[in-house]
Structures are given as structure tokens and as C-alpha cells.
Amino acid sequence: MLGSVRSRTLSAKKKEYLALTLIMALAIFVRFHQLQAIPVGVDGDQGADGYGAKRILRGEEYPVYLSNRWGVAPMHTYLVAFSFALWGTSLWAIRFASAAVGVLTIPVLFWLAKEIFPTDEDSPSLVAILSAFWIGTSYWHITFSRAGQDPATLPLFSSAAMYFLWRGIRSQKRWPFLVSGVLLGATLYGYRAARFLPVFLVILFGCWVLNDAAFRQRHLVNVALLVMVAAVTCIPLAVYAAVHPEVFFSREVHVFVFNPEVGRGTPVRDFVESLVRTMGMFSFKGDYNVVWNPGRRPVLDPVSSVCFLIGLAVTALRWKSSTYRFVLLWFLTMALPGAFTFEHLPSFTRGIGALPALCLLSAIGVASVKSWLEARISWRGARGVFWAALPCILVSTTLLSYRDYFVPWQQRLAKGEILGLTYIKAAAVMNATRIPNGVWILPATTLRPRELPFYEVSFLYDGPEPESTIYVDEETAPTDLSEICDGQQQAAVVNWKWYVLEEAYTSWNSDPKALMDFLLRKYGRELDRNAYEAFDVITYQLPESLAFSIAENFEPLTVNFGDELILTGMAFGGSSLQDTSTPQEVERRELPSGKSGWVVLRWRALGAPSRNYKVAVHLQDEGGHIAGQADKLLLSNYLHPTRDWQAGQEEIDYYTLPSWGGTAPGRYKLGVTVYDAESLEAVGVVGGGQTHELGTIEIVRPLTPGAVQPQVTIAGDIGELAPGIRLLGYDLPRREVTPGDKLSVALYWQTLEDVNRDYLLAVQLTDAQGQVWAEEFDPPVYGTYPTTDWTEGEILRDWHAVPLPADMAQASYQISVLMSEDDSLLNRVGLERIYVRGRARQFVVPEIRHSREARLGEGIQFLGYDLNTNEVSAGGTLHLTLYWQALGEMQVSYKVFTHLLDAENRIRGQKDSFPGRGEAPTTSWLEGEVIADEYEIVVDSAAPPGEYVIEIGMYDANTGQRLLVYDIRGELQEDRILLEGIRLVASE
Numbered sequence: 007m008l009g010s011v012r013s014r015t016l017s018a019k020k021k022e023y024l025a026l027t028l029i030m031a032l033a034i035f036v037r038f039h040q041l042q043a044i045p046v047g048v049d050g051d052q053g054a055d056g057y058g059a060k061r062i063l064r065g066e067e068y069p070v071y072l073s074n075r076w077g078v079a080p081m082h083t084y085l086v087a088f089s090f091a092l093w094g095t096s097l098w099a100i101r102f103a104s105a106a107v108g109v110l111t112i113p114v115l116f117w118l119a120k121e122i123f124p125t126d127e128d129s130p131s132l133v134a135i136l137s138a139f140w141i142g143t144s145y146w147h148i149t150f151s152r153a154g155q156d157p158a159t160l161p162l163f164s165s166a167a168m169y170f171l172w173r174g175i176r177s178q179k180r181w182p183f184l185v186s187g188v189l190l191g192a193t194l195y196g197y198r199a200a201r202f203l204p205v206f207l208v209i210l211f212g213c214w215v216l217n218d219a220a221f222r223q224r225h226l227v228n229v230a231l232l233v234m235v236a237a238v239t240c241i242p243l244a245v246y247a248a249v250h251p252e253v254f255f256s257r258e259v260h261v262f263v264f265n266p267e268v269g270r271g272t273p274v275r276d277f278v279e280s281l282v283r284t285m286g287m288f289s290f291k292g293d294y295n296v297v298w299n300p301g302r303r304p305v306l307d308p309v310s311s312v313c314f315l316i317g318l319a320v321t322a323l324r325w326k327s328s329t330y331r332f333v334l335l336w337f338l339t340m341a342l343p344g345a346f347t348f349e350h351l352p353s354f355t356r357g358i359g360a361l362p363a364l365c366l367l368s369a370i371g372v373a374s375v376k377s378w379l380e381a382r383i384s385w386r387g388a389r390g391v392f393w394a395a396l397p398c399i400l401v402s403t404t405l406l407s408y409r410d411y412f413v414p415w416q417q418r419l420a421k422g423e424i425l426g427l428t429y430i431k432a433a434a435v436m437n438a439t440r441i442p443n444g445v446w447i448l449p450a451t452t453l454r455p456r457e458l459p460f461y462e463v464s465f466l467y468d469g470p471e472p473e474s475t476i477y478v479d480e481e482t483a484p485t486d487l488s489e490i491c492d493g494q495q496q497a498a499v500v501n502w503k504w505y506v507l508e509e510a511y512t513s514w515n516s517d518p519k520a521l522m523d524f525l526l527r528k529y530g531r532e533l534d535r536n537a538y539e540a541f542d543v544i545t546y547q548l549p550e551s552l553a554f555s556i557a558e559n560f561e562p563l564t565v566n567f568g569d570e571l572i573l574t575g576m577a578f579g580g581s582s583l584q585d586t587s588t589p590q591e592v593e594r595r596e597l598p599s600g601k602s603g604w605v606v607l608r609w610r611a612l613g614a615p616s617r618n619y620k621v622a623v624h625l626q627d628e629g630g631h632i633a634g635q636a637d638k639l640l641l642s643n644y645l646h647p648t649r650d651w652q653a654g655q656e657e658i659d660y661y662t663l664p665s666w667g668g669t670a671p672g673r674y675k676l677g678v679t680v681y682d683a684e685s686l687e688a689v690g691v692v693g694g695g696q697t698h699e700l701g702t703i704e705i706v707r708p709l710t711p712g713a714v715q716p717q718v719t720i721a722g723d724i725g726e727l728a729p730g731i732r733l734l735g736y737d738l739p740r741r742e743v744t745p746g747d748k749l750s751v752a753l754y755w756q757t758l759e760d761v762n763r764d765y766l767l768a769v770q771l772t773d774a775q776g777q778v779w780a781e782e783f784d785p786p787v788y789g790t791y792p793t794t795d796w797t798e799g800e801i802l803r804d805w806h807a808v809p810l811p812a813d814m815a816q817a818s819y820q821i822s823v824l825m826s827e828d829d830s831l832l833n834r835v836g837l838e839r840i841y842v843r844g845r846a847r848q849f850v851v852p853e854i855r856h857s858r859e860a861r862l863g864e865g866i867q868f869l870g871y872d873l874n875t876n877e878v879s880a881g882g883t884l885h886l887t888l889y890w891q892a893l894g895e896m897q898v899s900y901k902v903f904t905h906l907l908d909a910e911n912r913i914r915g916q917k918d919s920f921p922g923r924g925e926a927p928t929t930s931w932l933e934g935e936v937i938a939d940e941y942e943i944v945v946d947s948a949a950p951p952g953e954y955v956i957e958i959g960m961y962d963a964n965t966g967q968r969l970l971v972y973d974i975r976g977e978l979q980e981d982r983i984l985l986e987g988i989r990l991v992a993s994e
Contacts (some may be wrong), residue, residue, distance in 0.1 A: 008608075017378075019132040026116055026138055032111050033142035036408060037105040037151045042098045043646065045152060047425030048466075049297060050156045051075065052457050056100050056465025059087035070242040073250070073945040076457050079196040079243075081163075082156035095465065101154035108151025111162040112142045115362050118165050119369065121172035122329050126969040132376065136360075136369035139400060145407040146305045146354060147361055149298060157358040159196035163189055164203055168336070171232070171665040180228055187232040191239025198257065199343045199359045204236075210332060218328070261347040281345040287352035288314065288364065296426070298354040301410025305354070309683045310368055310403045317371030319377035333370070337363035372396065385940035388651040428461050432500050433466035435536075435543060436473070444496035444545070447471035447487075449522050452644055454514035471498075478521045480643045480658065481666045484554040487525055491548050496533070497526060501542040508618060508683075511645040524660045525554045528592055528604045531585045542964050544930060549586035556660055558593070558605040567680040568689035569912055570615045571640075571648070574656070575608035576700050578663075583709065586705065595701070599669045599708040600632075605700070607678065609985055611651040616948060618647040619682040623661045625674040625703065626658075628788040631750070631805045633669045633705070639683055646783040647683070667712030668754060669705055672790040676700045687916070690903075695966015696821050696918075711801045716754045720835065727825040727833040730759035731793065734801070738821075744842045746812040746930025749840065753804045753823060755786070761796040765832070768824040769806045771840075773817055780819075782808040812895050812930050816844035845925060848936045854889055860983055861976070862960050863969040866900070866928070867891040869936070871985060873956075879993040881947040888939040888958060892931035899927040900960040900969060904941045906988065914949040914990075917941045920963075928960075951992045956985040 054075055061067050062084065072078040085103040093099040119134035141147050141161070150158045174182030190207070193200045211229055214221045237244075248252040259265060263280055264273045286304075289311040293299040302737035306314055318337075324330040340359030344352055377390050378748035418424070436446055446469075448460040459475030467473055474490045476483055491497050501523070502516045510518035517523070526532075526546040534545040567573065580597035581587050597603045605623045624635040640648050642657045651657070662678075676948070677697040680689040688696040716735025725733035737752040749767055770781040785792055786804045796802070821837040854870035861867055869889040878884055886904060899920060906915030921939045922926050931937065944955075959982040961968040968981035 013985060018130050020129055022135060025130070026113060029135075029138050029142045030109070030112060034109055036143070036148050036411075037108050040412075041101050041105060041152060041598050042096075043419060044412065045300070045425070046199050046295065046415050046419050046428055048097055048425065048429060048462050049426055050461055052097065052464050053426075053429070053461030053463070054078070054458070055083050055086045055154065055156070056090075056095065056097075057461045058083040059090050059100075060095060060465060062819070063090055071246045071250070071254065074457050074459075076455070077198075077253045077255075078156065078470065079195045079198060079200075079324065081159050081192070082197075084152075085159070095468070097154070097466075100465075101152055104154050104156075104158040105151050107158045108147060110145070111158075111165060111362075112138050114162060114165045114169060114954075115141050118169040118172065119361070119366060121169060121176055122332065122366070124176070132373045133366070133369045133497065135317065136372050137365045140310065140365040140368045140403075141362065143175070143400075143404045144305075144361065144365065145301065145303070145307070145410055146358070146364075148407060148411050149300070149354070150358060153297070156197045157199070157355050160193065160200050160359045161361045163193040163196055164200065164340075164359060167193055167203075167879040168362075170540040174228060175225065178224060180231065183225075183228040183232040187235030188239055190232070191236040194240055194243060197355075198358055199340070202339055202343055202359060206336055209339065210335055210667070213331065213335075214328065229910055248251065261349050262347045263346055267370055269769060270819045276348050277345065278353055280348060280626045281342075283351045284341060284344040284357060286355065287344075287357065289594045291352065292348075293352055293354040295350070295354075296414070302414075303410050306368075306405055307410075308408040309399050309406075313368045313371040313399070314364060315371070316374060317367035317369065320370055320374045321367060330370075333363050333366050336360070337367060353420070354950075365460070369666050372399070426506060428502070429460065429462035430466065431538065432541055433463045435538065436463070436467050436498075436500070437469055439498070439543065440469070440495050441471050441498045441545060443494055444471050444498055445491060445494045445498050446471055447497055447499045448473060448475045448516055449478050449499065449501070449517035449520060450475050451510070451513055452477055452479045453511065453517070460515075469881060476522065478517045478519065480521065480556060483521055484525060484556060487522070487554045488552045491552055495548055497530075497548055498543055498545045498547060499523070499526070501544055502540065503542065504540050507639050508647055510641065511646070511650075518645055519638070519659065520662070521556075522659070524604065525556070527602055527662050528553060528581075529587050529589075529856040533570045546583055549588065551588050553589050555589065556658065558589075560606070560608055564567040566612070566692035567619075569612055569692060570617070570689065571619065571680060572612055572676065572694050573607060573608045573698065574610050576606065576678075578605040578700060578703070583706070585709070592698060596704045596706055597665055599665055599671065599705050600712040601665060601709070602666050603663045603665065603703060605636075605663050605676070605678075606658060608656065608658045609660075611648065611653055611655045613653045614652055615648040616946070618649045619680050619689065620683045621659060621661075622679045622681065623663055624677055624679070625663065625665060625669075625705075626677060627670075627674055627805065628790065629673070629754070629805050629807060633674055633803075634663055634665045636663050640680075646689070651655055665705055666803070667708075668801050669712070669793075670787040670791045670802045670804065671705050671707055672787065673702050673704055676703055688918070690916075690918075691966065694961065694968055696963075697966065702923040707797075707800070711799050714754050714801055714803065716752075718838070724835055726758075727823070727835060728761075728763075728765055728793075728827070730757055730761050730798075730826070731765070731796070732756045732758055733835060736823075736837070738835055738839075738840070741838075742843055742988050743810060744808055744815040744843055744925065744927070744930050746927060747809060747810050748899075748929070749780070749808040751808075751821065751837070753806065755796075755800075755802045755804060757796045757800045757802075759798045761793045763793065763827060764827050765793045767804075768805070769808050770824060771808065771810075771817055771819040772822065773815075779814055780808050784808060808899070810842065812932050814842055814844075816842055818842075826858055845922075845930075847932065848938070849934050851891070851936055852889070852938070856986065858983070858985075859974045860979070861893075865893045865896045866960065866969070867893055868971075868983060871958075873986070876986065877991055879990045879991050880945055880949045880951075880994065882945050884915065884945065884956075884988070886943060886956065888941070890931075890937045890939060892928075892933055892937075893937045894933050896928045896931060898962055899929045901963040902939060902960055903939075904943055905957045906943055906945060908949065909952060909954075914946040914954065915943040917943050918955070945990065947974040949990055951990050954990050956988060957982045957985060 042499045066856040084098050089099040089103040116134050116138035120131045125131045167186050170182040170186035288305045292304045320333045321330045337360050341357050344356035398773045476486050499522050505513035505516045529549040531547045533547050536543045538898045557577040560577050563573050565573035580593035580603045581590045582600045621640050622637045625633040627633050634966050677699050679697045690696050717737045719735035720733050734754040734756050768783045771779050818839045818841050820839050824834040825832045855872045857870040872887040874885040903918045905913050908914050971979045
């Protein structure tokens with residue numbers, strides 16, 4: 007008889023361990039299958055663990071607590087360090103740590119269930135087997151086991167602590183209580199949600215001690231020892247918390263629903279809402295973060311959810327039983343962390359501590375159904391039906407977990423949607439690139455938390471050069487850059503490119519305002535630039551004196567651009583005659599040709615700007631040609647474009663201003679223009695003009711000959727026009743011009759030796775018969791840099807503008823360059839032919855709906871206008887035709903302005919253009935000619951209904967100076983003409 011019992015006992019154990027072995031095999035498969043590739047990519051938390059593990063292995067630190075990521079317990083980081091020691095540094099090794107932890111959790115929960123719900127020796131423990139199965143195939147647990155992050159530690163260590171607690175209770179031995187205390191203390195070094203575990207145990211022990219005299223008598227001392235051992239285990243952590251409470255409790259403070267400083271002002275309602283959403287995540291709606299919930303589903307599939315709800319109901323009904331009360335309290339307490347927060351709800355991570363109890367509840371639900379069937383249905387087939395249905399339940403939940411986890415990740419992998427792929431590639435480039443005596447810089451926006459530098463790159467980077475994250479905050483970045491670069495000779499910046507400039511305020515990883523480039527080029531020099539798909543690597547030579555600063559002093563200004571933005575201050579300077587510059591040298595307004603200067607502008611929003619604006623800062627030579635320009639979208643320090651600015655908001659912006667290669671020595675004007683980022687239309691300066699002159703910069707000889715790329719090159723045997731002077735090529739911006747226009751051509755010269763003679767240049771246009779129609783004799787570079795100053799090796803860009811007669815015939819003309827000395831022609835070279843396109847001219851005044859006579863300046867008569875309507879709605883368009891008559895030929899090309907003004911003289915619609923849509927400049931007008939000049943004025947969509955008026959006039963496009971207006975009696979009026987009123991009506 008005894009042998010028969012032993013045989014049956016062995017049979018029951020074999021069944022249990024056979025089931026556990028199969029479950030373990032399945033669990034190992036779903037946790038290690040494609041672990042390198044899935045989940046796809048790398049994130050900051052994995053990177054932080056990897057970086058911390060490398061520091062531990064190198065002996066640089068042995069942390070009790072990590073201050074990064076709003077404070078993190080170190081257990082998982084130590085586990086990753088152990089994994090690195092086994093397998094080497096890799097993403098797979100990080101994930102191995104959590105996957106191994108996940109696998110170990112399964113037998114621990116199995117043994118815990120056997121302790122809580124013991125069975126006789128003849129029967130396998132169904133609850134234990136099913137609990138192990140549910141955690142082994144749990145979609146929730148699979149996700150965190152493969153994630154390579156610290157939440158996976160909580161189910162393992164909490165289950166182990168509970169196992170030894172129950173082992174002590176069942177065996178009435180003391181040592182399991184001591185082990186449980188150690189494990190309980192160790193759990194707090196894992197994931198932060200473990201801080202609710204002592205709360206659970208206080209409630210549990212309180213219930214036992216108060217309600218169970220036998221428990222008090224047998225285990226009160228054991229419980230006290232457990233608490234003591236746990237407290238001793240936590241001493242290092244407690245000391246850290248006491249010394250650094252701002253780190254230890256930082257995350258809790260920032261998300262605690264009852265914190266009035268960060269909450270929404272309705273804590274009780276928010277708590278109830280959080281609680282409902284947290285409890286609902288198990289069966290109804292899951293975490294919205296696809297990293298934690300790639301299948302976008304609740305924790306449980308529908309079948310498992312039914313089992314869980316049955317188990318929850320059964321457990322609640324049996325709450326007076328110590329075992330069921332234990333499971334119920336464990337589940338409810340460890341599900342609560344998410345309920346006490348108000349952000350990112352529901353959260354799979356914060357509730358992970360409830361997972362073991364959830365699996366126990368699901369197993370209890372199935373076991374209860376089995377017991378109910380056996381107790382209430384006498385039909386022998388009922389047992390068979392249960393055992394036939396159970397495999398269907400288990401297979402379905404396994405397949406659903408596999409599908410909901412792996413399929414979404416495989417789809418993302420197939421599409422190339424790899425989280426952190428750019429970081430992986432950046433680390434690979436950094437590992438393959440050496441920066442002698444250098445440092446790597448990874449810029450991040452102010453949106454990226456300072457607790458989360460680029461760990462994704464740091465743990466994969468193995469190069470000898472140090473690397474650092476710099477936050478491009480204008481208040482701190484210059485000082486941070488100075489400290490990081492101290493003692494280095496070079497800096498390599500990984501310049502991220504994956505952002506939309508107008509939405510840069512949503513980006514964590516970028517430098518949209520180019521602050522790093524500005525500072526490093528202001529004082530240093532760019533050495534190399536390598537472009538990759540999602541980032542550039544730019545290497546800079548660092549100055550000897552590291553004291554980076556955006557600007558030391560601002561000159562006060564009050565320049566109003568379109569009643570939208572006020573330029574309130576500016577600072578600018580040049581560069582040294584060496585490769586790098588000292589703080590004193592950059593303040594000088596002297597710049598070697600080919601190097602870059604710097605400009606810093608301070609802005610204030612007059613009101614709430616209606617548009618996004620760009621700013622152009624440019625160098626102009628004496629002829630108005632651009633010798634260097636920088637254009638940027640105007641952004642705040644927190645990267646918002648001007649449309650998002652508030653009235654009175656003050657910001658600065660900074661510009662690295664190049665002097666293009668070949669820029670000749672001389673004094674250049676520094677100007678600033680503001681223009682609409684969408685329409686590219688310039689915003690006028692209130693008081694006249696479109697450009698404000700900031701000052702001048704002196705361009706001096708370059709350190710090395712400038713690199714130039716003429717549009718058209720000229721063969722060397724043709725281009726030598728004088729001894730030691732060779733014409734390399736030329737730029738011809740326009741190959742079709744109109745009479746009265748100016749033909750601009752840039753000539754590129756190379757000096758083959760020092761030039762000691764004074765030469766004169768001419769650009770000439772001749773027709774097919776050789777007749778000269780236009781020519782301009784000029785010394786090079788407007789006479790500011792004569793050939794007698796040219797030295798060997800110089801390369802110069804030299805602009806010339808040839809006025810074309812207003813009566814020039816429509817034809818093709820040859821451009822030639824002549825060089826002479828003392829009125830003697832030395833040489834000439836033909837460039838190419840251009841086409842002068844004539845236009846139809848009218849000398850008879852047509853019928854004009856609104857006749858109105860006025861004179862602008864001395865050469866233009868205003869005859870009147872046509873207007874398609876006197877009523878328009880916001881966003882509509884006014885069609886305006888102006889009629890001019892030339893009183894004589896003009897040498898200045900004037901621009902027409904048309905403004906729609908509201909009652910407060912604010913511009914609500916604008917169109918500025920050269921006459922005839924640019925096809926009939928005033929320099930092409932012949933005496934007596936009549937010009938019909940059409941404009942379409944788009945009304946501001948935000949303009950309110952009311953009475954408006956149109957003002958028109960003309961101004962010099964170069965200076966912004968308006969032409970004065972005289973009435974028919976010759977009496978001076980203003981610098982504008984007011985047309986009839988316009989009524990703006992509400993849109994239908």
C-alpha cells in the first residue's frame with residue numbers, strides 16, 4: 007500500500023515538472039527568439055543601462071542609486087554589467103539580462119503558488135502550473151522580459167520574497183523569513199514601483215497579526231526579523247534617499263496626482279480617473295506607448311481576461327481566507343502606482359508589480375471553474391469537457407500573445423521603422439572615426455530632459471575620445487561647451503537632421519538654431535564635414551583660449567519691421583588673421599576674405615506676430631551686390647517660430663556670416679532683412695526701406711586664396727588680359743534683359759604675380775554689326791582695390807553693372823571685357839551673347855476709371871487707377887491697376903508699394919513690385935510712355951470688418967527712400983498717395 011502511494015506521489019510530481027519544463031521551453035523561446043532584432047531599435051533607458059554597466063565594469067563607479075533618468079535603482083544596471091562581462095557590450099547583452107530575469111520568474115512563481123495553495127501528494131497543483139503558464143506566455147511579461155529594462159526585475163524579486171515568506175509560514179522555520187527579508191530589501195534596488203511592496207506587507211502583516219492569534223504566537227518574531235533584515239539590506243539606499251531626496255523622489259514628485267505644483271487642480275477627480283484607467287488596462291484599454299504595447303491591446307486577451315475576472319471574483323468572495331486575501335491585496339496594492347499619477351495613463355510599467363498576482367488570479371479562475379464543474383455536475387463527461395477546453399484556452403492565449411507582440415515589431419522591422427537607428431549608426435561612425443586630441447559633442451534641444459543625455463550612443467561608443475551631450479540652451483550652452491572642450495584641440499559635432507524646422511520645438515535631438523556651429527566657428531575653424539542620411543559629422547579646430555560666448559555686449563537699437571518685430575539690439579564682429587580667434591579678436595570688425603564673421607540680434611515681438619519670419623543677414627559691396635549672406639528661420643530659445651511668440655517676448659538669434667571666396671578687400675555694409683517664411687516677401691522697415699544697415703565690416707586679404715566656382719570658366723590661354731592677370735571666368739545672373747535695365751556681370755580674376763600697374767576695365771555690348779550699344783569703363787572693385795594693390799596668388803570677384811539704354815533695340819548682343827592702361831587697349835575677350843527683349847509701349851492715355859493726377863519726384867506722373875471692387879472679405883484679393891506716365895528717362899529703378907491700411911494705419915495687405923511685374927522697370931521708360939501696372943493685394947485673413955484705405959507710392963529699392971508726392975499745382979503733399987476707401991465685410 008505504501009509503495010502504491012509513493013508511486014502516485016512521484017507521478018504527480020513528474021506531471022508538475024513535465025508541465026513546468028514545457029512551459030519553460032515555450033517561455034525561453036518567446037523571450038529569446040529574434041532578441042537582437044525585436045524590439046526594433048534602441049531607446050534611452052536601454053542606453054542608460056548599457057552606459058552605466060560599462061562604467062561599472064571599468065571600475066569608474068559602483069552606484070547605490072543612479073541620478074540619471076529622474077533617478078533609477080541600480081539592480082538592472084548591475085545585471086547588465088554581468089551580462090556584458092559574459093557576452094561583451096551589445097544591445098543583445100542588455101536584453102539578455104532582462105530576458106534571463108523573465109525566464110527565472112516562471113519557476114519562482116510556480117513554487118510560490120505551490121506554497122500558497124498546497125495540494126495533496128496525489129494531485130498536481132493546477133494553480134501552480136497555470137500560474138507558471140500565464141506568466142510564461144503573458145503578453146505583458148514577454149514585452150518587459152525582452153525590453154532590456156529594469157521593470158522586469160520586480161516580478162522576479164517580489165515573487166521570490168513572497169515564496170520564502172510562505173515557505174517560512176508553512177514550514178515554521180526561521181531562515182526562510184530571513185531570506186525573504188533580504189529579497190524584499192533587494193527588490194527595492196530594482197524598479198521604483200517596488201516602493202509599494204512594503205505598503206502591501208504592512209497591510210498583510212497587520213491583518214495577520216490583528217486577526218490571527220496563532221500567527222502572532224508563531225511568527226511575530228519572524229516577521230520582526232524579516233522587517234529588520236529588509237531594513238538592513240536597504241540601509242545604503244535609505245542613506246542615499248536621505249542625502250539626495252530631490253533625486254530619489256524626483257519622478258514621484260513630478261507625476262504625483264496630489265502634488266499641487268504639477269497636478270491639474272482637481273486631485274481627487276484625477277485620482278479616481280487614474281484608478282479607473284489603471285484597472286481598465288487589464289481587460290479594456292492598454293498603454294498607448296507602442297514600445298510597451300506594440301499590439302495596442304489590454305494586458306490580457308479576451309479569454310485570459312475572463313479567467314482573471316472569475317479569479318478576481320472568487321478571491322474577493324473568499325477574502326477572509328489568508329491565502330486569497332494575500333493574492334487580492336498583492337494585486338490591488340501593486341496595481342496602484344499608476345493610479346497615483348496623472349500622466350501617461352494607463353501605464354504598463356508602473357503596474358508591473360501586479361503581474362505575479364494577476365497570473366495567480368487567472369489560474370485561480372480556471373481552477374475554480376474546474377472545482378465548480380466537478381462539484382455541481384455529476385455527468386462523468388464534465389471533467390473531460392474541462393480538460394478538452396483547457397488546452398484550447400492555453401493555445402489561444404499563447405498564439406494571441408505571440409501575434410500581438412511579434413507581428414507589429416516584424417512589420418516595423420520590414421518597413422525600416424527602427425527606433426534609435428540613427429543612434430546606432432552615429433555610434434558606428436564615431437567608433438570608426440578618430441579625432442586627434444578631440445572630443446565628441448552630441449547636441450540636444452532644451453526639450454530633451456537633462457536626466458536623459460544620449461545614452462543610446464554612449465553605451466555603443468567605444469572610441470578613445472570623450473563624448474558629451476550639450477543642451478542648446480542659450481543661457482548654459484556657451485559655458486558647458488567651454489568646460490567640455492577644455493584641454494582639447496578639436497571638437498566633432500554630430501549634427502542631427504531629423505526635424506522639421508517650423509516644428510523644431512517638438513524635437514529632442516537637434517540644434518535647429520545652429521548654436522554649436524555658431525560658437526565653434528566664431529572662435530574656431532571648421533576642418534571637415536561628412537554627411538550621412540540622418541546626421542552630419544562636423545569637425546572643428548578649437549581656439550587656445552576657451553571662453554565661448556554668444557555676445558558680450560549689445561548696441562541698443564529700435565528698428566520696427568512691419569509693426570510685428572522690433573530689433574532692439576545687435577552685436578557683430580569678425581575674425582583673426584589666424585585659423586582661430588581670441589575673445590578680443592572676434593570683437594574687431596575686421597574679417598579676412600573667405601572667413602566667417604558673426605552677428606547676434608536681439609528681437610522683441612511688438613504684438614503677437616501673425617506670421618513666421620525669416621531673417622537674412624548679408625554683406626553688401628558698394629554696388630549693392632551680396633558678398634556673404636546667412637538666412638535663418640527666427641526661433642525662440644525654446645525653438646518656437648515667431649507665430650507662436652507672445653506680445654513683448656524677447657529673444658536673440660545668431661548668425662555665422664560668411665564672406666564668400668574671392669571677396670575683395672574693402673569696406674562692406676552689414677544689413678538685415680526680415681521676410682515672410684512662406685511667401686518670401688520682405689517686411690518693410692517702418693519709416694522706409696526693407697533693409698536696415700547695422701554697420702560696416704572691413705574685409706582684408708585672405709589667409710589663403712579663396713575657392714571660387716564661376717558659372718562659366720575661361721581657358722587659360724584666352725583669359726590672360728594683362729601681364730600677371732588672368733580672367734578665370736564669370737557669373738552672368740541674367741541672360742535676358744530689357745532696355746533700361748542694368749546688365750550685371752561678375753568677373754573672377756587670378757593674379758599670377760604682384761601687379762604694379764594701374765589697369766582699367768570695360769564691359770561692352772555690341773550688336774551683330776559691331777556697333778557699341780552700351781559700355782561701362784570702371785576700375786576693378788569700384789576703385790576701392792586697384793590693381794596696383796593686387797599680389798601674387800589672389801583670387802578676386804569683381805562686379806560690374808552696365809546700364810542699357812531705354813531705347814535699345816530688341817536683339818542679341820555680344821558681351822566683351824576689355825582691359826586698358828593709359829587709354830591704350832591691352833586686350834579683350836568675348837564672353838557670350840545675351841538677348842535684349844523689348845516690350846510693347848503705349849503713349850496714349852487709356853480710359854481710367856478713377857482719374858487722379860499727382861507727380862512723384864521729378865520724372866513720374868500718376869494718372870489714376872482701376873479697382874475691381876470696393877468691398878472685400880478677409881482673405882480675399884483686390885485687383886488694382888495703376889497708371890503711370892514717364893516725364894523723362896530715369897537712372898534709378900524705383901519699386902512700387904501698395905498697402906491696405908486699417909483705421910490704425912496697420913498694414914493688412916501688401917504687394918511691392920517693380921512696375922509691370924518686374925518687366926517694365928522705371929529705367930526702361932521713355933518720355934511720354936504710359937504704363938499700366940497691375941497688382942493683386944491679398945487681404946490678411948485675420949483682418950476684422952471695417953473701413954480700410956489703399957496707399958501707394960514708389961521708393962528706391964536700394965535705399966528704401968520714398969519718392970515725394972506733389973499735387974497738380976506742384977505743392978508737396980506726402981510720400982504716398984491715398985486711394986479711395988475699401989470696406990472689409992465679414993466672410994459668409
